Amino acid sequence: MNILLLGSGGREHALAWKMSQSSLLTKLFIAPGNTGTALCGTNVNIAATDFESIKKFCIDNAIEIVVVGPEEPLVKGIYDFFKEDVSVNHIPVIGPSKKGAQLEGSKAFAKAFMEKHHIPSAGYREFDESNYEEGVAYLQAHSLPIVLKADGLAAGKGVIICQNYIEAVAEFELMIQQSKFGDASKKVVVEEFLSGIEMSVFVLTDGVNYVILPEAKDYKRIGEGDKGLNTGGMGAISPVPFADEAFMQKIIAQVVEPTIKGIREDKLEYAGFIFIGIIKVGEEPFVIEYNCRMGDPETEVVMPRLRNDLVALFKAVTTQKLDEVNIETDPRSAATVVAVSGGYPGEYEKGKPIEGLDLIQEEETIVFHAGTKQEGETIVTAGGRVLAVTSLGNTLQKSVEKSMAILEVIEFDGMHFRKDIGYEFY
Known part of the structure; x- marks a missing residue:
């Protein structure tokens, strides 16, 4: 199969890395991609929201599936754009319709959906x-x-x-x-504050059936001990130690099942990922938010633990056969630690040469590129979050230690990373 993946971050490198291992894959294109995705397929200089150029590329290159990484193209309606155009409506898009993407695109829409379908969430009001x-x-x-x-x-x-x-x-x-x-x-949604511990649940649905991918927990704050400004994510772990079988069963019964049922009842066209932000309050799960795509940097720990062929999963989505799929998960722990530019999440400089990438030979470690760019023979920084270093280990602590050891080998001017990812659990 020829597949086009949209996006340019660490999430997209992780998805490209996983898809590139599939025996079903013929050619993988990534638009616009980054230095890491270029190792897994062919980067194409098209913005993820340039629908007309994406359409032309799909026709010219016999694309059979479009996989959407980030939320913006989904919220802007790329699914509907393809469905309504006779020249490309035979090409399935992995992601929801514009209306389905409102689960992420509008907090008010998501809260009303949760209220209607009796999905546990914080009390709220909306104002404008x-x-x-x-x-x-x-x-x-x-x-x-x-x-x-x-x-x-x-x-x-x-x-x-x-x-x-x-x-x-x-x-x-x-x-x-x-x-x-x-x-x-x-418009602003005012919510009650819930106190508890958070995690991320990832569902892949074909609109009728669903599977649950390995869960994860990410770390948003810039500083150790979860202090300082919020970022796009400084690291993530999987599995989540407190998400035992009993708690996951509660999430399935109280959140996942009603969400899928609600999507069907509300006739939301939805064939793709649902990322459910969960907070554990006491022993009960509450939904903090929905996202209509995979998380970043959570994808960087979910994909290495997923043993299934990702392209086969996408094919099952397009044929509504996810009910025939069993998810197989690597029992090892995965931890990703993100290296960011100095000054991030505030102002930061780009173009800093990255050294040490060619020295990494650890088999159980993958370096996922996020904000990087190739300039001649040199890879330089091109964003706030630069790299995500993911390692697998028999324990969470081992996987974190492996990623940290790799980050001691990599350097660029102003590089910062947290040394306490997963700190609550060991």
Whole structure:
């Protein structure tokens, strides 16, 4: 099969790496890709949201499946674009329709979906310019802390946890009146704060059937001990020690099954990944958020533990035969540690030469590229999150230690990484 993968981050390198191992694969193209994806297939200089160019490329290269990595093309309707165009509507897109992608694209849509289908989640209200004053009064009567979420996509930065009323009202005003997150915060969801420990559950659905991939836990804060600013993710682990069989069964019964049933009942066209952010409160699972694609850097620990042929899974999605699939998982632990540019998640410089990549020969370690670029013979930094180093080990601690040892070999000016990924569990 000829496959086109859209995206350019660590998630896409992990997906490309996994797909490249498939006996079903003929050619893999990645648009636009990065230095790492070029090792797994052919990079194509097309933006993931340039639908017309993607269509032309698919026709010219006899593409049989389009796999969408990031959320933006899905929220913008690439599934619908393909479905409605007679020249490409025979090519399946792995991802939901524009309406289905609203589970990620609109916090208000997702909360209403959860409420309708009795999926456990934090209590909430939504506000915009039309009921702004009512929102201020609601905040002033709310228990602390208060969670404010921009309704739309805000590059992972649209969630603010406020510890006092002055901060809450000020942020509420900035979001709605001053467009702090642009159009994304024209509507704001106000949620109760849930206290617990978080994890990520990954479901692949064909719209009727589903399978559950290995679960993961990511680490968002820039600093050790989960302190400092939020980032796109500084590392991840899989499996998650507290997600024992009993807890996973609760997630399946209370969250996954009602989600798939709700997708069918609401007639949402959905053939792709559902990423469910879970928080364990006491012994109960609550949904924090839905995403309509795989997570990053979680994909970098999920794919190395997945023993199934990923292309075969995608083929089963396109033929609605996921009910015939059993997921096989590597029993070893996986840990990924992300190396980021100095200054990230604030301002950072690009173009720093990366040294040491050619010295890595550890069999149980994979270096996934995120923000990298090839300049002649040199690989240089080209983003905030630069590399994700994933290792497999018999214990979580061993896998973390292996990734850290590799990161001692790699260097670039200003490089920073957390040394405590998975710290709560060993």
